[in-house]
Amino acid sequence: MTEYNFAYLDEQTKRMIRRAILKGLAIPGYQVPFASREMPMPYGWGTGGVQVSAAVLTPQDRFKVIDQGADDTTNAVSIRAFFQRTAGVATTTSTGDATVIQTRHRIPEDTLSEGQILVYQVPIPEPLRFLEPRESETRKMHSLQEYGLMHVKLYEDISRHGHIATSYAYPVKVEGRYVMDPSPIPKFDNPKLGDMAAIQLFGAGREQRIYALPPYTQVVSLDFEDHPFEASKADHPCGMCAATDSYLDELIVDDAGGRMFVCSDTDYCEARQAAGHKGKDAA
Amino acid sequence: MINLNNVSKTFTLHNQGSAVIEVINDVSFAVEPGECVALTGASGAGKSTLMRMIYGNYLTQAGEIRIGDLDIVQAKPRDIIKLRRDVLGYVSQFLRVVPRVPTLDVVAEPLRALGVAADDAQGRAKALLTQLNIPQRLWSLSPTTFSGGEQQRVNIARGFAHSYPAMLLDEPTASLDAANREVVLNLIEEAKARGAAIIGIFHDEAARDRVCDREIDVGRFTPGMAA
């Protein structure tokens, strides 16, 4: 066999995954079990996201992959090449041009629009897992809306650190019903989850779960009345494009401890530079 | 107030060859409000046993024991609990000590169980302890280390904290010196004056003659005991 089926997965598998996706969209934030397939990359390398992307891609789509915001890291490059080979779809690094975006650990800075799909790679889909290791218990807690334990976690943070120390994978409540783990995106990105115009799909390959947020869904980050949620903000602009509203990566530039803060979203940063914005570290 | 009709009791000791011991047979008498009746009789005649039966501590095999409207023999446990809280007081011969509870709280407890505020309950407890010559420095200590006489006085204070309409007193003046004996007899007279019906066991004849209006010889009802 030298030919792959479109996007690698067979049609029956895609139907199974699409059914799971539809169920997830119908029940925002609810983790739908699915029969995760063996993929040509190991668990922990985005198999969930790849299966979801494979199920939703059509030949007309334009596909973008980012890893920690960047299009050019090894994983992003590999996954993009995978779909080029098995689906033959057009690929792009531009957020605005893409119709399907697969992401690991970031939401793009550019506001997404209706008709776009954002696919997240998820390691551990269960937000309660670290406090309650039993799957049988966490399933009951979700079905009975018993989320006291989630707040215990936040309570522990405050008692130990004086503030809620969770800085990524910050738990959210969806449509006032399910508590969801938004995948390890920085809490900076949490406000983007709610009321987004695009469809958001979450795939966990090893844990075999899919969940989803249809467009314009209410998503609230958990907090306490006297310790409200705050999306952290860097206190300097991007060194390359001078953006003040994007999530920054810290780069070590030399052996003397020199550092530079640069937008993690490479497409966003390049577009701004091309438009003439220059940060203090720009060449 | 207290009425006994044809009351009988038998102990059956299953683990000692099923020995059956008849202790009391066909007792009947009544005690009116304001009366104090003494139970007399030789040791082993069943005085304490009868008192415990009236309190519901021992089961009664036959007959009727009425305190007010309630027949103890037929009553449900929760009714007896309520009776013991509101109506029927019992001063036993020995103080059953709960370790670590301060004397003041031991005495105040019957009032707290009735819903009396902590301050008021403690106030009454302090007054009684003072009357019974228990020094203030002992009030915060548990009675576990007290002498027999001191324990007995704490027991009495606890028994008189609430104004029960009916009271059972088992040897209230035992182990007491003349001064404290006097205090206890005064307490009994006050109780009588407010209309309490009292049954008492007194080995001390003088005390018995002072506060009791009548005597009932329990030996008459004890099978096998000479009258």
Place this chain on the structure above:
Amino acid sequence: MTPLLSVQGITKRYGMHFGCADVSFDLYPGEVMGIVGESGSGKSTLLNCMAGHLPPDAGRVVFDTRTDGPRDTITMSEPERRMLGRTDWAFVHQHARDGLRMGVSAGGNVGERLMAVGERHYGNIRDKATDWLGRVEIDASRVDDRPTTFSGGMQQRLQIARNLVTGPRLVFMDEPTGGLDVSVQARLLDLLRGLVRDMGLSAIIVTHDLAVVRLLADRLMVMKSGRVVEAGLTDQVLDDPQHAYSQLLVSSVLQV
């Protein structure tokens, strides 16, 4: 007056053997019922059936709920029963580890039930937790410590605080002083006595220790081989036992 809990004909079989057979009693608000028996008497089976941990083969456990009046908890839906378990009911396990989250701080353990019923103010939760630690005689400075750093007696007291913080009306206790040193037991029993009285709690306490029931229980049931052989006022059953087995039990206790 409606009983707070009405247990009717609870039966649990293990094959041919009876775990407990046809047990019935009524419990009223503010009453403490002790259930004593030796190993294998069926007392723990009975407790677990009543508390909803074990499904009985027959019988009803009717609880007078706040909103709907008397309801049979055996036939209640699981969400309702779990809600009951977080609000009006409490269960104190013999081993504190079974009733605590060992990886969560003392404050978090006590606050969990509050957070589970919707409390969302960190400061208030912490204050209530600290207050309750004080009531069970745990120093307030331990509020952020994990129970793994506590002694056995402290863990048990923490378990009690965790259970009582939402003001339940009925507490089930399974050998609450089991495994603790004698002096620690005494302190715990005093605490329980005080809390039961101050909070007007009803309680069902299973134990093999007669001293515990003497101190805490108003009423007593003696169980042997799955059946209740005698029941009545605690002091009456202990001072004037009627049944052969009760007499044996009472006479076997060593006088110190």
